[in-house]
Amino acid sequence: MPYRSLRGFVLGSSVRRESDRLIHILTREGEVVVASVPGAAKSGSRFALASQPGILCDYVLTLSHDFYYVKEAEVIEAFRNIREDIERLTAAAHILEITKDISVDSVASEEIYPLLGHALARLNRLDSDYRLIVSVFEWRAAAIAGFSPDLSDCDCGEEKPGQAGTFSYDNCRLYCCKSACLTRAGNSIFLSYGAISALRYIDASPVEKIFSFSVSVKVLDEIRRLTRSYLSQRLEKNYSKMDLLQDIPVWNPAETDSVTQNPPDLSP
Numbered sequence: 001m002p003y004r005s006l007r008g009f010v011l012g013s014s015v016r017r018e019s020d021r022l023i024h025i026l027t028r029e030g031e032v033v034v035a036s037v038p039g040a041a042k043s044g045s046r047f048a049l050a051s052q053p054g055i056l057c058d059y060v061l062t063l064s065h066d067f068y069y070v071k072e073a074e075v076i077e078a079f080r081n082i083r084e085d086i087e088r089l090t091a092a093a094h095i096l097e098i099t100k101d102i103s104v105d106s107v108a109s110e111e112i113y114p115l116l117g118h119a120l121a122r123l124n125r126l127d128s129d130y131r132l133i134v135s136v137f138e139w140r141a142a143a144i145a146g147f148s149p150d151l152s153d154c155d156c157g158e159e160k161p162g163q164a165g166t167f168s169y170d171n172c173r174l175y176c177c178k179s180a181c182l183t184r185a186g187n188s189i190f191l192s193y194g195a196i197s198a199l200r201y202i203d204a205s206p207v208e209k210i211f212s213f214s215v216s217v218k219v220l221d222e223i224r225r226l227t228r229s230y231l232s233q234r235l236e237k238n239y240s241k242m243d244l245l246q247d248i249p250v251w252n253p254a255e256t257d258s259v260t261q262n263p264p265d266l267s268p
């Protein structure tokens with residue numbers, strides 16, 4: 001019987017034939033492998049944890065009648081802090097849903113693998129803000145899916161450095177706030193300079209550092225509105241899992257628009 005060894009994240013898991021589970025595994029090479037996990041839905045199964053969404057495991061699979069079955073599984077990272085917090089767990093489910101949707105393309109799935117790994121590792125840290133992690137993930141995921149936005153200065157050429165602007169959903173680019181440019185922007189959302197700086201950082205950062213910054217509540221609120229709606233529009237899907245948390249941040253006018261982080265520099 002042919003065997004296959006692989007390491008990957010479980011993107012999704014569903015019950016199959018009462019006691020088995022069917023899992024989708026994303027590998028480092030960008031392949032999504034579907035496998036059945038015998039008995040995983042039974043209480044006390046040795047495969048119970050290895051068939052949970054978001055787990056990173058080493059699997060040994062057997063191929064039988066053109067279908068993979070999990071023979072052995074070793075959990076590499078369980079991300080236990082995520083599993084013990086409803087907000088982090090919901091954020092992880094949202095991130096996994098996006099990953100699964102984007103992983104239909106092999107090039108995109110190879111690129112999103114490290115982003116998913118860093119996102120889950122960050123979510124697992126109790127000092128991290130799950131809302132920022134989700135927003136960063138959404139913005140970068142849209143780019144990986146082929147919808148990279150243009151965050152260069154307004155094409156009118158008259159924009160002064162450090163100014164607020166507007167992001168056009170119609171043209172997927174930034175414009176300044178001159179009335180003529182706002183007209184050209186069409187369907188758009190206002191962004192402070194702090195929010196623009198944060199989005200540029202997410203766009204340009206290596207994946208290892210992409211979650212290593214923090215923003216004010218006001219900036220977080222701005223980029224959250226944009227990243228969710230932009231991704232949903234581009235992928236033509238309403239991602240609603242995060243709505244369950246109803247976690248609207250409180251506007252705090254005492255906070256500045258600045259983006260603080262350690263150690264990357266966002267100065268223009």
Ligand SMILES: [Zn+2]
Pocket residue numbers: 154155156157158159175176177178181
């Ligand atoms: Zn302009």
